[in-house]
Amino acid sequence: MEYTLKVLSVAPVTHDVHRIRLEKPEGFSFTPGHVADVSVNKPGWVNEKRPFTFTALNSEPYVEFTIKCYTDHDGVTKQIGQLQAGDELIVSDSWGAIEYKGEGYFIAGGAGITPFIAIFRQLHKDNKIGNNKLFFSNKTAADIIYEEELKQLLGNNAIYIVTKESDPGYRHDYINEAFLQKEVTDFVNSPFYICGPDAMTAAITDILVKNGASADTVVFEK
Incomplete structure (x- = not known):
């Protein structure tokens, strides 16, 4: 409709x-x-x-x-x-594959944060934000969408990465295998939520599965 x-x-x-x-x-x-x-x-x-x-x-x-x-x-x-x-x-009417399946890791690139906004807002409203962790990559700090709100919702579990500049307030890094191996404590049992450019989504999915994540626990828009 x-x-x-x-x-x-x-x-x-x-x-x-x-x-x-x-x-x-x-x-x-x-x-x-x-x-x-x-x-x-x-x-x-x-x-x-x-x-x-x-x-x-x-x-x-x-x-x-x-x-x-x-x-x-x-x-x-x-x-x-x-x-x-x-x-x-x-x-x-609404449709899609991305929806909350339990506490885990959210990985977003640029405007790929948008499916996670309503999820985080709803979890916060329901007092169920828990220990969900966000890795949010952008080219520059000026590109970060809803930065202050995400900090309020997630606290220190909102981790901002910028790739095109060095800013002391942000991680200058890339969400690659080395980054994920350092930041993720449980690849096998954690849900992973990914949204960003197609190439980024595919690359991160491959890394997660390689490190023990089940394809069933990796959530992205297909």
């Missing part, structure tokens, strides 16, 4: 990421970590559907997406970044 939803607000999160809040249909719900197919309700864009992750909780009175907007070409995300209150998005 599809819903045509009015934009309530558009706000910057980082220099190229926007938070979009929409009117919420009665009875609409989703599983934290899941996505919807979204298109812009403007001529020429209605059929240009892209998957984006819900970031607000079901308990909120609005639907929310947090979207990285690419302005170097006239694509869907550039159109989304230009939205104003009163414009409309067409949103499908």
